[in-house]
Amino acid sequence: MDLQPEVRTGLRRRLRFVGDGSGHRLQQRTDVARDRPYLHAPGAGRRRRGAFRGDSRQRQRLRPGGQRGCRIRLGLPDSAGQPRHEHRQGDAGPLTRGIRVLEAVPNFSEGRDAGFVEAVADAFALAGCEVLHATMDPDHHRSVVTVIGPPRAVENGAVAAARLALDNIDLREHQGVHPRVGALDVLPFVPLKGMRMRDAVEAAHRVGFRIAEIGVPVYFYAQASHPPGQTLAALRRGGFEALGQAPGRDRAVADLPGRDSRGRVLYGWAHPAAGAVCVGAREVLLAWNVDIEGMDHEPAKRVAAELRETGGGFAGLRTLALHLRSQDRLQIAMNLENPAATDPGEVFRAIERKVSRLGGRVAGTEVIGMLPDALDTLRAARSMRLRDWSEERILSRRVSAHVASRRRAPG
Known part of the structure; x- marks a missing residue:
């Protein structure tokens, strides 16, 4: 098996780094509570203090400890369409039938600042989600975070992450090999335990509305679009730069234009720095x-x-x-x-x-x-x-463990 050499170092808050320096990756250790993300960042430099902006509670949690991180590697962003199957294997029986699990896999146009990715992971954790995995790559200049949890917790975490992206990523200065139109570029929701695609679509619409309220336009894709089936390739054709020129090119306005606190439309196609967010609902891919x-x-x-x-x-x-x-x-x-x-x-x-x-x-x-x-x-x-x-990377097993932990939780 073509495994990379590993280096493991214990850090504060039980963090560890694993890998050979070609990329970074974040996972959770199996010997501690699973509701805390753990940073794997081989070869990464120390996090730049003040490199990202978040609320005071997030900054307080992220300030100590120096180098920390996230699972940092990368691929294409998400798209739609696959029959649901993994999550059905995790059904633990009658005692868990009321438990619902939603997955979100946000893709951010930031692949060089591990502190930002950790801030995103903490935002989801603070909302009550379990962070399963995160990746970032400097050439793609992109990061991907995978989280699961109760639907409302996942929705709240997604909105908090969208605010972090708005505050910390400026696409006018962004250069990477991966196509993108937004600081928070892609935000798919995936129905897992106890959920149907209709539920994921409704979650996508609720979150899309809340993101538009902070001034960032939203385009729906996959099962969340109307009619269903809008592709990411079509939405991202020409990238952020083309989207910024859309008013003069007869391009359709966003499904939800960016608005201010009074509901007035600010940006019909793209925020000048944060672009737009593609929010979708799809199956596991x-x-x-x-x-x-x-x-x-x-x-x-x-x-x-x-x-x-x-x-x-x-x-x-x-x-x-x-x-x-x-x-x-x-x-x-x-x-x-x-x-x-x-x-x-x-x-x-x-x-x-x-x-x-x-x-x-x-x-x-x-x-x-x-x-x-x-x-x-x-x-x-x-x-x-x-x-x-590793078995820790298998989604169906992690969903089963997540469901079991919520079943055991008091209340």
């Missing part, structure tokens, strides 16, 4: 990157084009070929919308064949966020050269 060696960027683009659904490849597969300059890595970044119907192993083997014919080789695979049940065995991980596989 697989976000992953395959690293390639021994070939140039242009041939990798052709491989990515052949693999994606729109190029006649695999159903529900979205792909980009990206060159990460500071890490000297070439990768095919992917979202697989239905890993239960399309075998990720088949996609991986197709990549190996195509890359080999062009004189290259596959160096390894990383998953962004949590693992679907299609990758719940070590054998599957080894067959795809998956880095850092």
Whole structure:
């Protein structure tokens, strides 16, 4: 198995760093309470004091301890569509039937400041959520955080995170290889235990309305759009820069324009610094990157084009070929919308064949966020050269543990 060398160091608040320096990752340790996020930031510098702005309670919690962090690696943002299956395996029986679990996977246009990602994790934790995973990458200049919890807690945490993004990210100064239109770029809600897609759509609409109230326009996508099915690719075409020029280009106004405290419309298309937020409702998907060696960027683009659904490849597969300059890595970044119907192993083997014919080789695979049940065995991980596989990364198992912990909680 293509595992990276690990370095583990105990820090304040039981934090630890794991990895080889090519990226950062945040997970929770298994020997402490699971409601606290733990930062894994191999090779990262000390957090810059005052690098982000949050409320006083968040700043007080984040000030001590120096270097701390989050699971920091990255892939494509979220998109829609996959039959629900992982969360149904976590049903613990009659005693937990009233427990509802909603997942959110916000994507932020910040991949270089671990302090910001930790502030986001703390905002969700303070709202009553469990932070499962976080990633960031300096070349993508993007971070992804995965949280679960009671629906209202997840909604409140998402709004608090949107405020942090508004206060701390200026897209006019942002440069990264990943497409984006917003400081908080993508905010999907995923129905898990005891929830239907309709519930996730309603959560997306409630949160979208609250984000618009702080002045940031909102576009709905996937199952939350009307009619359902709006794609991220269509919303982000041209990026933040094109969205800022939308008034002169006959582009549709946001579903929810940014407003002030009196309800007056401030921005119809994009906030001048924070852009817009794409808020959606979707099923569980697989976000992953395959690293390639021994070939140039242009041939990798052709491989990515052949693999994606729109190029006649695999159903529900979205792909980009990206060159990460500071890490000297070439990768095919992917979202697989239905890993239960399309075998990720088949996609991986197709990549190996195509890359080999062009004189290259596959160096390894990383998953962004949590693992679907299609990758719940070590054998599957080894067959795809998956880095850092562990049972703690399997979504259905973490949902089961989360439900059990809420069942045991007093009250």
